[in-house]
Amino acid sequence: MLYGDGTSYLLSILTVLLGFGVMVLFLRWTFSSGKSVVARRPKQGGEREYGLFVPVATPATMIEGEQLRLRLIANEIRGKLVQTTDGPRLMVFEQDEKIARSILAAPPPPPDRLR
Template sequence: MLGGINNGLYLISLSGFLVVAVLALILRWAFSHNNSLIEKDKVIGSEDQYGLLKVAHSPKNHIEGEMMRQKLIAVGIKATLSQTKDGPRILVFEKDLKIAKATINS
């Protein structure tokens, strides 16, 4: 006993504060990244930088591209309209590429 204080209870209470302090540091570290409130600029890539998506069509503008994208969605094909370095492109998965091209050309 240290000055009439129960050492076990004293150490248990100190360890609780220590655990809370460590958790606070971990949470502060985990949520400290990307503190900016301003949205980052979008990066425009070339046609081959979209992973599994392949170009189904190259519309003249975004209005025509959105109309074609809606046509593909109505048929049941997942399609994305994206701005690339070469202009707007309709991108689909490779397994849907032939059907998408046939649908757009019809």
């Protein structure tokens, strides 16, 4: 007998098959589409392509938009400043839209001055 009683030969074949099976599963997971562990780069869309968010302001620059967003945060309204294909937009959730528009329509408070 070249391989003894045959169990070592059978064990080596099973080990190779098991390793091959693990490799196939790993490669299938690696090259499958739609289940990546790495986050995809955000896609820029139009102002109506942001799900539950609706635009409430169209600032000329991102700096102006950030100032408007800070006014909303001061009034406890969650806002998001996004760069859309139409330019910068200040977005809020649908249920906060009326409140956010009324806050942004009011004149801004005077700046705090150091004494």
